[in-house]
Amino acid sequence: xxxxxxxxxxxxxxxxxxxxxxxxxxxxxxxxxxxxxxxxxxxxxxxxxxxxxxxxxxxxxxxxxxxxxxxxxxxxxxxxxxxxxxxxxxxxxxxxxxxxxxxxxxxxxxxxxxxxxxxxxxxxxxxxxxxxxxxxxxxxxxxxxxxxxxxxxxxxxxxxxxxxxxxxxxxxxxxxxxxxxxxxxxxxxxxxxxxxxxxxx
Amino acid sequence: xxxxxxxxxxxxxxxxxxxxxxxxxxxxxxxxxxxxxxxxxxxxxxxxxxxxxxxxxxxxxxxxxxxxxxxxxxxxxxxxxxxxxxxxxxxxxxxxxxxxxxxxxxxxxxxxxxxxxxxxxxxxxxxxxxx
Numbered sequence: 001x002x003x004x005x006x007x008x009x010x011x012x013x014x015x016x017x018x019x020x021x022x023x024x025x026x027x028x029x030x031x032x033x034x035x036x037x038x039x040x041x042x043x044x045x046x047x048x049x050x051x052x053x054x055x056x057x058x059x060x061x062x063x064x065x066x067x068x069x070x071x072x073x074x075x076x077x078x079x080x081x082x083x084x085x086x087x088x089x090x091x092x093x094x095x096x097x098x099x100x101x102x103x104x105x106x107x108x109x110x111x112x113x114x115x116x117x118x119x120x121x122x123x124x125x126x127x128x129x130x131x132x133x134x135x136x137x138x139x140x141x142x143x144x145x146x147x148x149x150x151x152x153x154x155x156x157x158x159x160x161x162x163x164x165x166x167x168x169x170x171x172x173x174x175x176x177x178x179x180x181x182x183x184x185x186x187x188x189x190x191x192x193x194x195x196x197x198x199x200x201x
Numbered sequence: 202x203x204x205x206x207x208x209x210x211x212x213x214x215x216x217x218x219x220x221x222x223x224x225x226x227x228x229x230x231x232x233x234x235x236x237x238x239x240x241x242x243x244x245x246x247x248x249x250x251x252x253x254x255x256x257x258x259x260x261x262x263x264x265x266x267x268x269x270x271x272x273x274x275x276x277x278x279x280x281x282x283x284x285x286x287x288x289x290x291x292x293x294x295x296x297x298x299x300x301x302x303x304x305x306x307x308x309x310x311x312x313x314x315x316x317x318x319x320x321x322x323x324x325x326x327x328x329x330x331x332x
Binding site: 011012013014015016017018019037043072074076077079080083084085086088102103105106108174178181182185186188189192 | 240241242243244246247249274275277279280283284308310319321322323324325326328329330332
């Protein structure tokens with residue numbers, strides 16, 4: 001038997017992999033957010049909006065968006081040789097919800113990206129993560145030209161539990177997105193600590 | 202059939218998409234014998250002896266591609282699907298075959314019940330900040 005490459009010393013590093021989901025309404029900037037921090041161009045399946053899609057995809061207030069993501073898209077962040085974080089954008093339209101259960105299984109947490117012009121678009125995502133106990137935070141994507149509202153107003157409008165963080169962010173900005181992701185992980189840690197406390201007391 | 206069929210050879214064009222259905226690659230299977238469904242972020246690692254998959258006549262070109270990619274560096278199921286432009290379901294079946302053949306093993310992500318391990322989460326936070 002020939003042992004060509006494998007003789008070159010140590011076996012390949014098998015990384016621990018984690019995933020964070022990025023949810024939110026159609027055209028809110030999920031793919032942009034993934035692209036802002038991913039080391040690979042977001043891998044995705046996108047199709048141009050067609051006649052068939054038009055009744056479903058309400059574009060009012062989202063004039064710049066021409067395509068819609070119809071499958072998952074994802075990015076990768078290698079934090080260490082042995083620790084890799086994947087970001088999965090969840091399909092934005094409700095007819096692709098069947099993919100959510102699979103995506104959310106084992107997820108560390110989630111970002112619900114919100115656009116204050118169409119806040120109702122993220123109700124479904126908030127409901128979904130609340131019901132499954134998946135730690136999530138709401139990132140308000142501050143589009144140019146959209147009115148800014150205080151985080152408290154967004155919290156009330158979405159009827160969020162008091163412990164769910166609401167942060168302002170810019171999905172195009174790498175530093176901003178990094179902070180959002182750190183916020184998700186911190187929230188996941190806090191939620192895990194709460195649960196442990198609930199079990200032991 | 203032949204005369205008729207030849208006249209209609211090119212009734213489809215590229216826009217029709219792939220004409221061979223994905224399940225042809227899996228020979229009709231939609232699940233593999235491997236007990237667990239592979240997560241999208243499960244990592245596929247080649248075994249040291251999987252050095253010459255082309256020589257194995259029982260493997261399809263897609264199997265060989267998967268072994269080739271994973272030999273360069275371990276790959277997640279999602280990355281394999283994107284890289285090979287195959288549906289995730291097809292990749293799962295093909296990876297299952299390779300596990301059965303003992304050419305690869307799968308490093309499953311930390312099960313949800315054990316997540317979140319505080320130390321890993323701290324590493325994630327410091328890793329993100331250091332980007």
